[in-house]
Amino acid sequence: MADLTDLPRRSVWHGWGDPAHVKPLPTGGWPLLKFLGGVEPAARETPPVALEDVRLPAVRLTDSARAALAAVVGDEHVSTEHLDRVEHAGGKSYPDLHRLRTGDGSRAPDAVVFPGTSREVSELLAACVEHEVAVVPFGGGTSVVGGVDPVRGRFAAVISLDLRRLNAVTRVDPVSQTAVVQAGARGPEAEAVFQRYDLTLGHFPQSYQQATIGGYLVTRSAGQASSGYGRFEENVVSVTMATPTGDVVLGGRTPANQTAAGPKLLDVVIGSEGLLGVVTEATVQLARRPVIEHQETWALRDTETGFAAFRGLAQELGHGIMPDVSRLSDHNETTTVMAQAGIPGMAGMGLMRARGWRDPALAVFQFEAEDKATLKFRRKRLAALLKRHGAVRMTDSIAEHWMGGRFRGPYQRDHLMDRGVFVETVETATTWDNLQHLHDRVQAAIAESMGRVWVQCHISHLGDGGASLYYTVLASGESDPIAQWERVKTAAGTAMIEAGGTITHHHAVGTDHRRWIGTEIGDGGIRILRAIKAELDPTGILNPGKLLPEEGDRG
Amino acid sequence: MADLTDLPRRSVWHGWGDPAHVKPLPTGGWPLLKFLGGVEPAARETPPVALEDVRLPAVRLTDSARAALAAVVGDEHVSTEHLDRVEHAGGKSYPDLHRLRTGDGSRAPDAVVFPGTSREVSELLAACVEHEVAVVPFGGGTSVVGGVDPVRGRFAAVISLDLRRLNAVTRVDPVSQTAVVQAGARGPEAEAVFQRYDLTLGHFPQSYQQATIGGYLVTRSAGQASSGYGRFEENVVSVTMATPTGDVVLGGRTPANQTAAGPKLLDVVIGSEGLLGVVTEATVQLARRPVIEHQETWALRDTETGFAAFRGLAQELGHGIMPDVSRLSDHNETTTVMAQAGIPGMAGMGLMRARGWRDPALAVFQFEAEDKATLKFRRKRLAALLKRHGAVRMTDSIAEHWMGGRFRGPYQRDHLMDRGVFVETVETATTWDNLQHLHDRVQAAIAESMGRVWVQCHISHLGDGGASLYYTVLASGESDPIAQWERVKTAAGTAMIEAGGTITHHHAVGTDHRRWIGTEIGDGGIRILRAIKAELDPTGILNPGKLLPEEGDRG
Structure with a gap:
């Protein structure tokens, strides 16, 4: 757990994190992507524009509004600096990053305000009501669904309220x-x-x-x-x-x-x-805090067998006995995970092929335990259950490799965007009885919307009643990447809702999923949310354009 | 688990359940109660009045309202019969039962309506809005906090909406x-x-x-x-x-x-x-469904030691390993549980005394498991943890006796009320760091409010962060039992809130706890609830007088 207290520097404006952590694809990565999904880099690299070339709109905060904010937090904590506005112009969704990388800072907030106490936050909200300024709360800024996009709604001005000083x-x-x-x-x-x-x-x-x-x-x-x-x-x-x-x-x-x-x-x-x-x-x-961590790797004949085994983990072993992390890759994701794992991965693929498994599904697990006896007992139960489903043990190093790189995935997106490749992740969840259906429907919808594409998926977050599905989508970039994104997002989201899943397991709603929220939570849900909103934020300054459908939409 | 599918006949109007299940105290029960808490039966028995002697107010439902209800469910499912009105005049709280037992049916609803479909429920609500009739939803009618009392609020008439026909x-x-x-x-x-x-x-x-x-x-x-x-x-x-x-x-x-x-x-x-x-x-x-159930009994030196051990169960063993039921009796409850367990209980008390434990605390556990290996592993972990806290194993029959009688407690209240004894249960919960303080404060407040009294408590419902406390209070009945109840209820509730606990762990709020709800959930919580209520039930026909404080009260 040593890596869990490393505090990297804050995200760069044009990517996920520290550019020093961005690594190119491993050797063979590009040929593999081309072979699997026809994914090729653009003829020319597509690096982000220079910071000073990001075009920002004029600041629309009135002098009196700015003075009112400064009166609360001090002038030094109200910023209209170019870098601050760019850094708060969006979260880390593909369209958010694409816009900034191409110099489009049109969504930037008029100012960024950094309160130092809870009381200052309260006072800022009062000032924003008085001066009719929309407020977008901003934490780590990692939303991939437009959750921190500075939408101004009916207000002339919008600020990002960055909470970084409240970090104790x-x-x-x-x-x-x-x-x-x-x-x-x-x-x-x-x-x-x-x-x-x-x-x-x-x-x-x-x-x-x-x-x-x-x-x-x-x-x-x-x-x-x-x-x-x-x-x-x-x-x-x-x-x-x-x-x-x-x-x-x-x-x-x-x-x-x-x-x-x-x-x-x-x-x-x-x-x-x-x-x-x-x-x-x-x-x-x-x-x-657990003192022992243990990873292990197994393979199953195919995704369907894997689904059944994972359901068994949740329903037969259950909380406290089943692993703390359980993740099953469908056969597409199995292919890329094994390829990234190097020689142990290649050996593993060979082992599965030798068994005649054409579409194997890889399972990685992590146990966290306080003592060896409990770990041993839990591992024994896991092994017995998996063997009943015909699973085969693989080298632990594959799971260890995955666990070691578990925060690194989004950095790779920066590299892919530098090379003009389209990349998106979407996620959903449903009940066990509906999981295979949902998986197939979303997979097919993404493929149909994209032409040549690489779609891989894993199932995780197991519960008694169901689990989540997480898809990674890669394709050669088109001339209009935002249109390309919109197409796949619409196809995936519509398929999720039509196939009975949720529009989001853990990414939240933001701007990008709000068109489906009325279908998901129903008119009753929308009415309850609007009633609470009207009570607590009657003027509607808080985070316009997120979560709730626009008035007049269904819901 | 055989007893879990027995469906006894519905509660009798003047008590908890089927009078045939009401048993007198075991031999020695009365002398023990007198010795421990000065609890004595009244000079004369105080049985309930005859059904026909329960005085009911005139039905205030207008003919047009009654016709509208009957148009939805059929005339045969709208009842103004004496027995139906009496059975729905309250739940099973001590004051609810006391009033009916003494012939006071003044709170009875004007009618009882039995819808047969969800759609009929919706249509009934529309009819009640139109005819300005308050609606009290009624399930099993077991509320011990006045949750199903037919309070009419600002409405001329009130009906109980009994859902028994919707039982599929x-x-x-x-x-x-x-x-x-x-x-x-x-x-x-x-x-x-x-x-x-x-x-x-x-x-x-x-x-x-x-x-x-x-x-x-x-x-x-x-x-x-x-x-x-x-x-x-x-x-x-x-x-x-x-x-x-x-x-x-x-x-x-x-x-x-x-x-x-x-x-x-x-x-x-x-x-x-x-x-x-x-x-x-x-x-x-x-x-x-578990195929194995196993009970076991342990004793700890004192309540404080027991609290520490139970915290260990939740935080060290945790969900999936710790028992499915864990219950620690304070030394008062230990005394009565052991006495009720007969010879094994007496032997157990002797064992504890021989160790010099003056105020021992009894712990009963139940495991539910699918296989012997898991049960064995969990029991081993339990034993190791308890032994670290100096616990001693007792005969399993004590826990088995408790488990066998776990639904029987409330029946005994009927017997005690027949003998004019005051009996009430109150419950709360808090975080582990505050549990001993809360326990002591509530115990003291009850004792102070009552004079001679028997108060016993157990801790159960363990979680990582805390647990619940459940008190049983017994005293000789006074001439005004409602005033006696009001005194102890006020003392206990005020102590719970002042000592940082919740006003209720699982009994809910109803009429009896609403005076404290504003303190517990704050102005913000009350505002949110009122906003949702105004959206969904703008005329306020639904269950008046429960949960929310009266307008104008704090909150």
Whole structure:
């Protein structure tokens, strides 16, 4: 877990993270992509424009509005600098990055404001109501669904409210194993404190290095080890949220799910994507930090067999016994994971072919345990179950290789975009009975929308009732990459909804999924959300254009 | 688990259940109660009045309102019969029962309506809006906090909407292990169907035999095995709720907690106590039915040591390894449990005394498992942990005796009320760091409010962050039992809130806890609830006088 407290520098404006971490494809990567999906780099490289060449609109914040913001946080914490505006012009979705890389900064906020206390956040919201300024809360900025795009809605001006100065862990209670954390603390910042107490949040999404506690909370984030530690939402004990109509404080008298005092209103705030208020602080449930980690790799005859085995993991072994991370690659993803694993991967492919498995599915697991006896028992149960499904053990190094690179995937996107390649990830979830159907429908819809394309998928986040599907899509870039993105996004999203899945397992809704939210949560759901929004943010300054459908749309 | 599909006849109007199940105290019970807490039966028995002597107010339903209700469900399903009105005059709280037993039926509804379909429920609500009739949804009627009391609020008439005809399990999916259940199905009715598929809901609160799926849902019920199967709220996949402004359908595309498509709005319905709508159907997550059950009994030096050991169970062993039921009695409850266990109990007390333990704490556990190897492993981990805390193994028969009688407690209340004894249970929960403080404060507050009294407590429903406390209070009856009840209820509730606990772990809010809800969930929480209520039930016909504080109260 050593890598879990490394705090890399904040994301560069034109990519996922520190450009020094961006690595080219391994040897053979390009020929393989061409062979598998006809994916080829553009004739010319397509690097981002120079920072100064990103075109920004004029600042539309009035002098009186700016003065009001500065009166709250100090002039030095209200920025209209070019770099700050560019860095807050979007999140890390493919279209967000594509626009900036090509010099289109038209969505940049008019200013970026950096409050230093919860109270300043409350006061900023009051000032923004008074001056009719839209507010976009900004944590790590890793949204891949447009969640932090500075949409101004009906307002003349829009600011990004960057919470990076609110990054303290203000209390750790080793008895109840809880911690009070400010919303702007990034994953590794918080985890470094927890680990001093031999505790962990156990929340490690792919965005872990950049994303913040507040971001996890308002997007209903799920970490890779959600089978072990639960989703972020399951570990929220209390929350403080500044709203334009006063602070809202919920929870705290009991751990999560230990009260019957009315509806669990924490779940109104969790997943609210900045539309109801700005979360400034949360108390989170921690767990004992495991002292043993163990990865192992197995292969199954095909994806269908793998689905059945994974359902068994969740329903027969269950929480506490099944691995903390379980991930099954469909045969396409199996091909690329094995190729990336080098010689052990090639040997593994050979082994599977020798068995006559034409479309094998790779499974990687991670156990986290406090003692060897428990690990041994859990591994034995896993092995027995997998063997019943005809699985074959592979070298552990494949899983170790995957685990070692688990935060690196998005960096590779930067490299691919430099080479003009289209790359997107989409994710969904459904019940076990519907999983194969959903998998096939989404896969087919993406392929149909794209012509030659490489689509690979894995299943993870196992629960008693179902699991998630996560697709990576690669194709040669077209002349209009935004149109290309729109086409695949529409095809995938429509297929998810029509095939009975959710529009998002853990990426949230943002701008990109809002057209489907009315179908997913129904008129009743939309009415409930709008009623709460009207109560807490009656003027509608908070994060316009996200989550809720536009008035008049279905829902 | 044989007893889990027995469906006893519906509760008698003047007590918990079938009077044939009411047993007197075991031999020595009265002397023991007198010795321990000065609890003595009244000079004369205090049986309930005859049914025909319960005084009911005149029916205030207008002819046109009655006709409108009958037009929806048929005349035979709109009842103004004496027995129906008496049976729906309240739930099963001490004051509810005391009033009826003494002939006070003043709270009875004007009519009881029995819809046969979800659609009829929707149509009834529309009719009630039109005719200005308040509606009290009624499931098993086991509320001990006034949750089904027919409060009419500002309306001239009030009906009880009894869901008993909506009692079908309409679908079981053995792949996803889910079931669609109508709201009025009682626990054993639903469980009998689940068990045909070797599945179980695993939800066994003390009210299990009478309470319904809809009741579990709207009260955020917690079953005795919540450490194993989770609270009811954790197993809700989707819900259909009729409201005066249209049906609301939420969830269903994924299992619980497998989507990030906005806030988890299921949690607005769960715990809403009939104020937002009438839940007519829910999809619930089931689990594989265990084939092995094993109980065991341990004793710890004192309650404080027990608290530490139980915290270890939750935090070190955790979900999946720790027992599915863990229950620690404080030294008062230990005394009565051991006394009830007969000779093995007496032997156990002797054993503890021989060790010099003056205030021992009894711990009973239940494991549910699919195979012997897992049970063995879990038991070994339990034993190792308990021994580190100096625990001593007792005969399993004590735990088996407790488990065998786990639904019987409330029947005993009927016997005690027949003898004029005051009896009440109150419950709370908090974080581990605050548990001892809360325990002591509530215990002291009850004692101070009552003079001579017997108060015993157990800790259960363990989670990573905390646990619940459940008190049983016994005292000689005073001349005004309602005033006596009010005094202890006020003392206990105020102590819970002041000492940082929740006003209710699983009994819900109803009429009896609403004065504290504003303090517990804050102004923000009250505003959110009122906004949703105004959206879904703008005329306020649904369950007046429950959950929300009266307008003008704090909150």
